[in-house]
Amino acid sequence: MLFSTRAEYGVRLMVELGRQEDGAPVALSAVAESERLPLSYLEHLVAKLRKVGLVESQRGAHGGYRLGRPADEIEMLEVVQALEGAIAPMECFEPDPEGKVFCSHESDGDRACATKLLWTRVQGGVTKALAGTTLAELVEFAEQHAAASSSRAAAVNAA
């Protein structure tokens, strides 16, 4: 398993927030119910997203969460990084501030990291996939899926 459920749940949460096109905040309990996820666990995840500004919160009654930015300006790389921590294929890979990867064994002198070539490529593939996908895409995908599903349901009800 490349990622844990934190990424899965967190992304689902972000999509759910993204579907709320007006700025009204969505209560976490609503998300928990519609996605059938444990509320108290979601609280931990949303805290991570809030810390990096991906979501904003409004406390008190009728409060909730909303996106910190428009969905089409949110790369999924940021989301997953906030939830899972830095994306590194291997223990010895420390994330360089500027996208580049760095192997902490490198200074060992001997050929410690023949594997660096491989992990660098893997990391490139992952970050490219994540950075190349915006939240808006996922929201649209979900919307289509929901429409298809509800029209199926309507057909069943009609029959």
Added chain:
Amino acid sequence: MLFSTRAEYGVRLMVELGRQEDGAPVALSAVAESERLPLSYLEHLVAKLRKVGLVESQRGAHGGYRLGRPADEIEMLEVVQALEGAIAPMECFEPDPEGKVFCSHESDGDRACATKLLWTRVQGGVTKALAGTTLAELVEFAEQHAAASSSRAAAVNAA
């Protein structure tokens, strides 16, 4: 961390075997020493590689392991899969026999997997990177690195 040390150690092992161009088997203890890895742990890893035919073993004195095929016919995807199990970005992704991904929540009817789009792309990126790299490439990379390292050492000795 995308992968555990199993992949790291296992790949290092494969590279080490690949550097032995003649068919002579390499004792695991030799690999363990030159890569500074625990021998008894390597035994478990090499067992997985043997089970899928990536390496062959010769028992008894002067025995050891050799590659099951030429290094340039070994995709790293196979190696990593043998070591880490099927590459799936998320719990619900079951590996289809034919490269395609399949989400086990899909039949839920509701929009369970808006995230499928994202994980599919991620998985594509990873498998592409892994499948597009052969063991031969890594062996060559290690050889260059070793050459540079030893020539540096020679320079130091000469000075």
Added chain:
DNA sequence: GGGATAACCGACCACTCCGCTAGGATTTAG
């Protein structure tokens, strides 16, 4: 044949992380 060498095999173990719960404190709308 008898060592020595090395692949095999299975059990076990400490530790960490994941997924989740519990309980409370704080803020805010009505």
Added chain:
DNA sequence: CTAAATCCTAGCGGAGTGGTCGGTTATCCC
């Protein structure tokens, strides 16, 4: 004031990681 919501910290059971250990089998060399 009170209900609803965010926020915060602590803990916890289970699973997986990263090994270790002891023993068994196969093979070469003398």
